[in-house]
Amino acid sequence: MRKLYFIFIVLLIFSCSSSENNEEVVDDSTPSEFTFEYNIHSSLPSEWTTEFYVIMDVLKKLIPSEPKNYFSKLPIYAWNSNTDKPYKDKIGDASGASISGNSEGRYMVLEIPEDEFKFNAMHRYSVIAHEYYHVYQMSLSKNFFDGNIELKWMSEGSAATFESLYIQDKYSFNYFKDAQTSVHSDAINNPSIFEKFNTSGGDKDINYSSSVFMFLVLTKELQKNGMTEAGAFKLAINDFWLKDPTDSNWKVKFEEIFNISVPGFYNILKSYTNDINSVLPSENLKLDSIYKG
Ligand SMILES: [Zn+2]
Incomplete structure (x- = not known):
């Protein structure tokens, strides 16, 4: 059985007294484009890595995440579950698939279960669309980014629906x-x-x-x-x-x-x-x- 993991960790890293200064500095430097930083581990099959970049290109064109003063870049860490947490120095014990965070900021975790390659499970691709959707959602809603709304059936219902719509549209498969x-x-x-x-x-x-x-x-x-x-x-x-x-x-x-x-x-x-x-x-x-x- 496949499971989706969504671990949402919000760290409040500045106090009220310093937030004003922080915002001013960040405001001035909000870049014109949202940037992804790719950390795609060699344990992943090359077929998956190629498809990953195709999917990211499609998604970035379809629903570009708007850079915001609170959120304008995101590292992505992806690896095959048959390897033991190769990005431990950056993201600690993070596992599964999620948008998580530490004191350095947010990042996307894509630990793809080895079995999904063995069985060509569509989830190995759909999970990319699912997590990307959350990134886009955070760029639309600061309150969602800040963890001020849980509303699981709408927040996860829309991400998991987007995931299936993506697979239906691009792979003609009813997920x-x-x-x-x-x-x-x-x-x-x-x-x-x-x-x-x-x-x-x-x-x-x-x-x-x-x-x-x-x-x-x-x-x-x-x-x-x-x-x-x-x-x-x-x-x-x-x-x-x-x-x-x-x-x-x-x-x-x-x-x-x-x-x-x-x-x-x-x-x-x-x-x-x-x-x-x-x-x-x-x-x-x-x-x-x-x-x-
Ligand atoms: Zn989710």
Whole structure:
């Protein structure tokens, strides 16, 4: 069984008294482009490394992360799990796949399980799109970057949906049906537990299946209200984060942008069956049509 790991570590490295000075300095030096620094280990098969750069190029063109004064560069550390943590001196014991951080700043961790090469698992590529999406999400929303919003079913639901849309679009493979089918009955009966990681662990959200399901229901409801499919995805996967929500105001922002109240939406979920097949997007939905209209 494959698992996605998302370890989100936020370190507050400056105090209130020094933050003003810090911001001024950083403001002046915000670069015009977001930069990635690649640390791609030789333990990875060359086929994967080649594809990694292809995927990064596609993603950087599709959804360029906007450089911000709080976030304008990101090192990526990738290696094969058959090697023992080759970047230990930079990122310590980090493992799995995540956007994490230490006192030096944020970085992307891509430890690709050896088995995924043996079995040609699509996850070896989809995980790149998933983590890249989080980078983009952090460039859209400072509150998400700062860890001021958890809202797992939207934050992970959108990342895991983006991941599947990417695979469907670029590899003509339905990753929703391959890896995101374990939708728990709580996704329709007790959806608020998916707002937090610690109330929706274990078998409740395997590979974020339940979060993806809830996210896809939202796109279906937006279409019922008259939006195009691409427009519904744009609103949910992109524009919601531009509202820069927090744990304390996201319900207000949700209703503003989607015109559906959160209690109303949770109630609507009860009218669905917890089956990913009942909410799948069109197989010909293209990321370009979502982002470029
Ligand atoms: Zn994630």
